[in-house]
Amino acid sequence: MSPSSQMWLGLLAGLSQLRQVSSTPFIIPFLEERQAFTVPAFVSTYAPLVWLYSGEKYFPSDIRAQLDHTKPEVNFEVIPGYPTPLTLDNLDSLNADNGTQVYLTSVDDITTNPTWLNGVKPDSTGKTDGAVSVAIIVNDRGNGEVDAFYMYFYAFNWGGTFLGEDVDDHVGDWEHNMIRFVNGVPSQVWYSQHSFGEAFTYDCLEKQGVRPFTYSANGSHANYAITGEHDHTIPNFNLPGTGILTDYTDQGTLWDPLLNAYFYSFNADANTYKAYDSSYPTAWLKFVGKWGDEQYPNSDKRQHEVIPGISATAHYAGGPTGPEDKQLNRTEVCPTASGYVCDVRTSLTS
Ligand SMILES: *[C@@H]1O[C@H](CO)[C@@H](O)[C@H](O)[C@H]1NC(C)=O
Ligand SMILES: *[C@@H]1O[C@H](CO)[C@@H](O)[C@H](O)[C@H]1NC(C)=O
Numbered sequence: 054m055s056p057s058s059q060m061w062l063g064l065l066a067g068l069s070q071l072r073q074v075s076s077t078p079f080i081i082p083f084l085e086e087r088q089a090f091t092v093p094a095f096v097s098t099y100a101p102l103v104w105l106y107s108g109e110k111y112f113p114s115d116i117r118a119q120l121d122h123t124k125p126e127v128n129f130e131v132i133p134g135y136p137t138p139l140t141l142d143n144l145d146s147l148n149a150d151n152g153t154q155v156y157l158t159s160v161d162d163i164t165t166n167p168t169w170l171n172g173v174k175p176d177s178t179g180k181t182d183g184a185v186s187v188a189i190i191v192n193d194r195g196n197g198e199v200d201a202f203y204m205y206f207y208a209f210n211w212g213g214t215f216l217g218e219d220v221d222d223h224v225g226d227w228e229h230n231m232i233r234f235v236n237g238v239p240s241q242v243w244y245s246q247h248s249f250g251e252a253f254t255y256d257c258l259e260k261q262g263v264r265p266f267t268y269s270a271n272g273s274h275a276n277y278a279i280t281g282e283h284d285h286t287i288p289n290f291n292l293p294g295t296g297i298l299t300d301y302t303d304q305g306t307l308w309d310p311l312l313n314a315y316f317y318s319f320n321a322d323a324n325t326y327k328a329y330d331s332s333y334p335t336a337w338l339k340f341v342g343k344w345g346d347e348q349y350p351n352s353d354k355r356q357h358e359v360i361p362g363i364s365a366t367a368h369y370a371g372g373p374t375g376p377e378d379k380q381l382n383r384t385e386v387c388p389t390a391s392g393y394v395c396d397v398r399t400s401l402t403s
C-alpha cells in the first residue's frame with residue numbers, strides 16, 4: 054500500500070468517525086433544545102374569538118370524526134379498496150387516484166338529520182369539549198412577516214333560504230380568519246365569506262382585550278366583523294333583482310378556537326406542514342379532496358333546484374375542499390381571486 058493510499062484510508066476512516074459522531078443521539082437533543090419549535094406567542098395572544106349565532110344548529114365539529122361518518126367516493130361510487138380505517142394520518146393516500154374528485158360522503162341519509170351533523174356546542178368556557186374543531190396554521194414569510202390561519206371546521210353547512218326555499222346545504226364546512234403579523238404585531242385580518250370575504254385593519258375591529266371578534270353566520274358560518282343582517286348573493290351567480298340571500302350574526306355562543314385546536318407551521322417553498330406537537334396528525338392537511346358529499350344530481354329525490362336549470366340554486370351543494378386549498382402563501386391578506394381587489398377596510402362601517 055503506498056503512503057498516499059494509506060493517507061486516503063486514514064482520511065476516510067476519520068470521515069466515517071465524524072459521521073458516526075454527528076449521528077449519535079447525544080448531539081441531536083442539544084441542537085433541538087437550541088432551536089425550540091413552539092407556536093409563536095402572538096399567534097395565541099391575538100387569536101380571534103368566534104361568536105356563533107344564537108339560533109345556530111350546526112356547531113363546530115371534530116375534524117377526525119368526519120371520517121367516522123363518511124366513505125370516500127368518486128363519481129358517487131365508493132373507492133374500491135380504500136385504506137380502512139381512514140384516519141387523519143392516512144387521508145392523503147386518497148390523493149393518488151382522481152384525488153380532487155374524492156368526496157367524503159355521508160354514510161347516513163343527511164335528510165334524516167343525523168346528530169353528528171350538529172357538531173359540539175361550545176361550553177361555558179368556549180371549548181368544543183371532545184372535538185378538535187380548529188387547525189391553526191402558521192406561515193412565517195420571513196422579514197418579520199407571519200401569517201396565522203385560524204381554520205374552523207363544521208360538519209354541516211345550512212345555506213339559508215332563497216325565495217323561501219332552502220339552498221346551498223352541504224356536508225362539511227371549512228371557514229377561516231387569517232391574521233397577518235408584522236414583527237409580532239397584528240396588522241390586518243381576513244374574514245372568509247362564501248366564495249370570497251372581507252379584510253380589515255386589526256385596529257378597527259371589535260375585540261375582547263386584544264382578541265378580535267369574528268361573527269359566524271347562522272348555518273353558513275361565513276365570518277363577519279359585525280353583528281346584524283348581511284345580504285349576499287349566491288356565489289358566482291348573478292341573481293335576478295328580487296333574489297337575496299341573507300346571513301345573520303349576533304352574540305349567541307362564544308367559541309374560543311384556541312381551546313380545541315391542532316397547531317402547525319407551513320413551509321410554502323417545500324409545501325410541507327410540521328406539527329408543533331408530535332401528537333397532532335399532519336397527513337390530512339395534504340388531502341386535496343372534498344370534506345362532504347358530492348352535489349346530488351337532480352335525479353336524486355333529495356335534490357331540488359329553486360330556479361330549474363341553475364345548479365347554484367340547488368338545495369344541496371357539494372362539499373368543500375380543506376385548508377390546503379385556501380391559498381396559504383398569500384401576497385396580500387386576501388386570497389387572490391380573479392375580478393376581486395384586496396380592499397383592506399379601516400372602518401367597520403365603510
Ligand atoms: C338559523 O338556522 C336554522 C337552521 O340551521 C334555521 O332553522 C333558522 O331559521 C335560521 N335563522 C335565521 C334567522 O335565519
Ligand atoms: C379514476 O378515474 C378514472 C376515469 O374516470 C377511472 O377509470 C379510475 O378507475 C379512477 N380511479 C379510482 C381509484 O377511482
Ligand SMILES: *[C@@H]1O[C@H](CO)[C@@H](O)[C@H](O)[C@H]1NC(C)=O
Pocket residue numbers: 321322323382383384
Ligand atoms: C410565496 O409568496 C411569495 C410572495 O408573497 C413568493 O415570493 C414565493 O415565491 C411564494 N412561494 C411559493 C412556494 O409559491
